[in-house]
Amino acid sequence: MSKTIKIALKDLKAMFKERTFVSILLLLIFVASFSSVITFGILALYNPDYIGFAVEKNVNVAIVGDAPILERIVEAKKYDSLSNALSDFYNGKIDAIIVLNENLSSNYVKVYLPKEEIKAIQASLFIKEKLIEYERKLKELNGIPNFDLAFYFNNKQIEIPEGISVAFKFIYVVLIPLLMFTTAICCGGLVIDSISEELETRTMDLLKIAASPSQIFGGKILASVILSLILTPTWIGLLILNGIEINNLILVILLSLSFSMILTSIAYSVVTFVKDRERSQLTFSIISVLLMPLLFTNPYSPTSLIGRIAADGYFSIAEPIFYFAISTILVYTNIYVAKIREKSTQN
C-alpha cells in the first residue's frame, strides 16, 4: 500500500513542479468566469431589465397607420407613410417603427428595428412590453380573460422578473455539471499521460523492479483520485465566493469524486489497451464527446444529479451512493485485471 501511495505522490509532485496544477486551476476558473459571461450575454439578450442593463425607457417610436388604441398605450410620433418614418429611422431620429392598421379582433403588427445595435435590444424590449399591454387591452375589449398570476413572499406581493430562471438554471444545470466533467477529464488525462510517459520513456521497467504492476497502476489511479479531491473543493470554493449556494456539500464532493473515478477507470482501460499517448488521448477524447450529450439528456445521470443535489432539488441519497459504488467497483476491477495480468506474465 505504501508503494502505491509513494507512486501517487510522485506523480502529483511532478504535476506541482511543472505547474500543471496551475493550468488546471486556470482552466476551472476560466470555465466558471466565462460561463458568467455567457449567462450575462443570454440575460442581456432576453431580459436586460433583470440585470439592470440597457433599461432605457425613452425609446423613440413611430407609428405608421391607423391605430388609436395602440397610440394610447405607446407614446409615439405619427407618420403618414413608411417612407417618411424610415427616413427618420435612418437619420437616428426614431429607433423603432410600428406599422399597423388596427382592428379589434386580429392585428398583424410589423415592427422595424435597428440591426446590430445595442439600441435594438432596448427598443425590442420596450416594444414587447407595450405590445403585451396592447394585447391585454384588446383581449379585455373582446371579453377574453387575461392570464394573471400574483406572487407573494412573506405576505407581501412581489414581482418576479421574466427570465430570472435562465441564470439559476445555467449555474445548476450547465455550469456545475460542466465543472464536474472538466475535473473528471483532467483526472482521466492525467492517468493516460503518466502511464504512457512511463511506458514510452521505459521508466515503467524501472518502476516494475521496485513495485508490482498492481501497485504501480493503483498509484496512478490514486493520484487522479487525489487530484479530484483537490480540484472539486477548489471549484466549489470559487462558486461559493461568487455567491452561489451549494447545498449538500459532502454529497456533491462524493459524486464529483465518483464521476472522476469512472472517467479515470475508462482512461486507464484505454491506455492499458492502446499503450501510446497519441492514440489513448484521441480515443479518450472521442469517448468523452460521446458521453457528454448522453449525460445531459438523462435526468438520472451524474451530471443531472449533481445539479439537483447542489440546488437541493429532488433526489434520493441512494443515487450518489450508487455512483460511488459503481466507481469503486470499476477502479478495483482495473487493479484486479492488472494483478491477473501480472500473474499470467509471471507464469
Add this chain to the structure above:
Amino acid sequence: MFKIFKLELKKSRKKYSRKFILVLILLIILSALSAYYSAVSGVKSDYMLYKIVTNEDIDDPRFVLYNCNVDCLHTKRIDLMLDSNKIVISGSDKSFSAADELRSYLREKYDYYLFEKYGSKAFPVLVSVEYLKRETKVVFTPSKVSMGGKTEEEKIEQKIGEKKEETQPEKSKIPMKELKGLEPKLLVKKPEYSTPENLSPPSLLGKLIYSFLFVIPSYFAIQVFSSSLIEDKVSRRLEVLISTTTTKKIIVGRTIPYLILSALTVVIVSLIVGESIVCLLFVLPIVLFLMSIQCFISIVSRSYREATFLLLVISLLITTYVFIPAVFSGTIPVSKVSPITQMLSFFETSKLNLKDYAFSTFQFYSMAIILFYLSSKAMDSEIMYSRSIVDKIMLVTTKIIKKDYHTFLASLFSIPFVFVVEFFLLSILFVLPQSYSIPVLIASIALVEETFKATFVYAAFKNKANLFSSALFSAFGFFVGEKVLLLVSISEYNILFLSKFLLLPLLLHSLTMLVFVLLLKFGFKRALLVSSTIHFIYNYVMVVMLL
C-alpha cells in the same frame, strides 16, 4: 517538405492499424448518434429541480409535487406553493427561478385553453420584426431609384402589402405550437409572426450549436497533429529531423496532412447537413490558428502532462473566443470578430461578405503565421529541452529580436495577440463586483501591453542592441498597430486600447518604455511594474474623464 509529409503519413499508417481505425470510426458514429439524440430529445438535466406544493394538475418533469403545509415553505423544504392564481415562494434563489418557470408553464397551458375556447381570436396581436441596418445617415433621396424603378422604402411598403394579403386569411389556421415558437430546436426557424410574449431580440443562438458540427471534428485531427509532434519531441526523433532539413519544412510537411484531414471533415459535414462547402472558408482560419498554437505549445512544453493541460486550456480559450461572440450575432458589432458569426450569417443569407470575412479572419490568419514562425524558431534542442515555458519564450524572442528596429516589428505583430488577451480580460467585468472590476480591468490591460513591449525590449537588450532606440521602436510599433486597428474600423473595441486619442498613446508608450529601460538595472519585474503603473494611471484618468 514532401519527404516530411510522406514520413508523417507513414508513421500514422504504422500506428493506426485497420482494426484501430475501425474502432475509431465506430466511436465517431456513436458520438454523432449521441449528439443527434441529445439534439432531438433536449436537455433533461433540469428535471426534478423544483419542489412545489399544489392541488393543481402540473404535468411537467421539472416540478416534483409535495404534500406539505406552509411550514415547509418557511424552512425552505419546498420552493413554492401554488393556489389557483396565487404563488407563494420561499424566498430562495431557487424559488424565484421555480416561480418564473411555473409561470411560463401555466401561461402556455392557459394559451392552449384559450385557443381551444376562442380559436385565433385569443391572440389579437401577432408581431413580425424586421431588422434594418442604419449605416449612412441619408439613404432616401429621390434620385436613389433601384433597378425595378422603386425606392427601397417603396419596396418594403409593397412587401408589407403583399404579406398582409398573403397572411391575413391564413390566421385562423395558425396552430398553437407555432405560436409558442420559442423552443430552441436545431435548424427550426422561428415563425414570422409571433405573439408579443414571444418577441425576442435577434439571435442565431440555435444555429450556434449547429456550427459546432463543422468545427469540433477538426479538433480531433489537430489533437493527433499535436500528439504526434509531442511524441517525436519526447523521443528526440524531432532532433534527428532538424539535422536533416529546415524547421520550416518540418512544420509545413507535418501540418499539411492534418490540414487536409480537417478540411475533409468540414466538407463531409457540409455534405451531410446539406450546406455549401464554402463553410470551409470560415473554419479554415480557426483550424490553422489552433494548429499553430498547438504546434508552439507542443514544442515548448516539458512533458506530456504539461502539454495535455496547456493544450486543454488553450483549446477551450480559443473555442470560447471563436464561439462566444457568435452568441451575440446580429445584435452587437463585437460579434463580427468571429468567423463563426460570419458562417452563421452565411447559413441565413447564403451570401459571403468579403469585407466582413477579411475583418473576422485576418487576425486568425496572421496569428497562425506568426505562431508557426515562432514554432520554427523554437525547434532548437537548446530551447526545446530547457527549463520552464517562460524561459523558452524568452529564448525564442531573443533568437528573433537581434537589432533595435526588430522591436518595432515584434510590437506591431503582437497586436492581434494583445487583442485576444484583452478580449478575455473583459470577463473581469462580469466576475468581480462593479466597484473593483473597472480598475482591475484597466490595471490588467496596462500590465499585458507593457509585458509584451518590455519583453521585446529586453530581448533586444540581451542581444546588446541600443536600449533607448529599442524602447522607442517598440513603443512606435505598438502605436502603429493600434492605429491599424482603428483604420480597420474596430472602433467599438478601441476602448480597450484607448487609442482614439491621436498622439497621446504614442507619448504614453514611449514614456513607459523609457521608464522601463531606465529601471531595468533594478530587475525586469520591478521595471515592468513601474511602467505598468504609469500606464494604468494614464488609462484610469482617461476612462474617468470619458465616463
